[in-house]
Amino acid sequence: MQKRISLLGVPMNLGQIYKGVALGPTAIRYAGVLERLEELHYHVTDYGDIEIKQVAPSIDEVCRLRNLDAISNISEVVASKVDTIVKSGEFPLTLGGDHSMAIGTIAGISKHFENLGVIWFDAHADLNTPETSPSGNIHGIPLAVNLGLGHEKLNTVHAYSPKIKQENIVLIGQRDLDPGEKELIKKLGIKTYTMQDIDQLGMRTVIEESIAYLKDKTDGIHLSLDLDALDPSETPGVGTPVEGGISFRESRLAMELLSESGLITSAEFVEVNPLLDQRNRTAIIAMQLITVLFGKKLL
Ligand SMILES: NC(=[NH2+])NCCC[C@H](N)C(=O)O
Numbered sequence: 188m189q190k191r192i193s194l195l196g197v198p199m200n201l202g203q204i205y206k207g208v209a210l211g212p213t214a215i216r217y218a219g220v221l222e223r224l225e226e227l228h229y230h231v232t233d234y235g236d237i238e239i240k241q242v243a244p245s246i247d248e249v250c251r252l253r254n255l256d257a258i259s260n261i262s263e264v265v266a267s268k269v270d271t272i273v274k275s276g277e278f279p280l281t282l283g284g285d286h287s288m289a290i291g292t293i294a295g296i297s298k299h300f301e302n303l304g305v306i307w308f309d310a311h312a313d314l315n316t317p318e319t320s321p322s323g324n325i326h327g328i329p330l331a332v333n334l335g336l337g338h339e340k341l342n343t344v345h346a347y348s349p350k351i352k353q354e355n356i357v358l359i360g361q362r363d364l365d366p367g368e369k370e371l372i373k374k375l376g377i378k379t380y381t382m383q384d385i386d387q388l389g390m391r392t393v394i395e396e397s398i399a400y401l402k403d404k405t406d407g408i409h410l411s412l413d414l415d416a417l418d419p420s421e422t423p424g425v426g427t428p429v430e431g432g433i434s435f436r437e438s439r440l441a442m443e444l445l446s447e448s449g450l451i452t453s454a455e456f457v458e459v460n461p462l463l464d465q466r467n468r469t470a471i472i473a474m475q476l477i478t479v480l481f482g483k484k485l486l
């Protein structure tokens with residue numbers, strides 16, 4: 188992995204209903220992420236947080252998505268910033284913020300790759316479309332948007348679409364899929380390791396198979412890690428917790444294997460909400476997973 192990292196906070200909270208997720212980047216910084224990465228001899232440039240102006244909550248009259256225009260505008264800003272970071276040759280490490288930020292991050296990153304792979308580590312698939320979304324919350328649709336299946340105003344962020352191909356995606360950790368998402372996964376044949384698959388195969392096999400699946404057909408892999416992939420007993424500070432999740436130790440193993448593969452070219456850690464957390468535990472776990480992804484060993 189590269190020795191230069193760019194850290195960028197995206198305090199996005201318009202993709203769901205809990206405001207506290209805007210404090211996620213700050214909480215992960217307080218957990219010491221910058222210092223820990225420097226101890227691992229990375230040169231870290233901290234670009235601070237993207238400015239997110241708070242807007243009056245809105246619901247689009249036609250498609251029922253919440254805060255559509257605001258998220259579309261912010262995604263453009265995020266995409267440009269991340270694009271600049273990738274151009275500079277540094278590793279983009281973004282901290283969230285709700286998962287709707289992945290509309291902007293992947294828009295900025297994927298432009299630089301022919302075939303960007305994406306590992307979506309999440310209790311959810313975030314593959315709803317405006318038609319299938321049960322909530323109208325845009326954090327439930329970013330992966331579909333990146334496939335070009337979202338709303339026009341989101342699909343066209345950074346002036347190209349689609350951002351990624353269905354065969355370059357691996358989903359890991361799912362246990363709460365809406366009916367429309369299940370249909371889409373089957374229709375598109377998206378590689379998916381639900382919690383049942385993780386229990387059957389073990390995390391080592393899941394990650395080894397994921398790497399084997401993506402390795403030859405992609406020229407970079409983005410890790411999009413939603414902290415709600417982990418079990419809420421270990422990461423309670425998330426807005427949409429789902430029981431029966433991945434343990435911290437399995438997650439750490441996953442990060443270790445991804446680190447050793449040397450294939451990860453960008454990463455984001457999202458959905459940390461300190462107002463729903465206990466003693467900053469969720470941010471601390473995010474920080475620990477980040478350090479393992481960047482090569483930290485226990486001995
Ligand atoms: N990034 C997340 N935590 N997404 C949760 C999505 C929940 C649900 N599937 C929805 O569309 O509303």
Ligand SMILES: [Mn+2]
Nearest residue numbers: 310311413415
């Ligand atoms: Mn999730």
Ligand SMILES: [Mn+2]
Nearest residue numbers: 286309313413
């Ligand atoms: Mn998510």
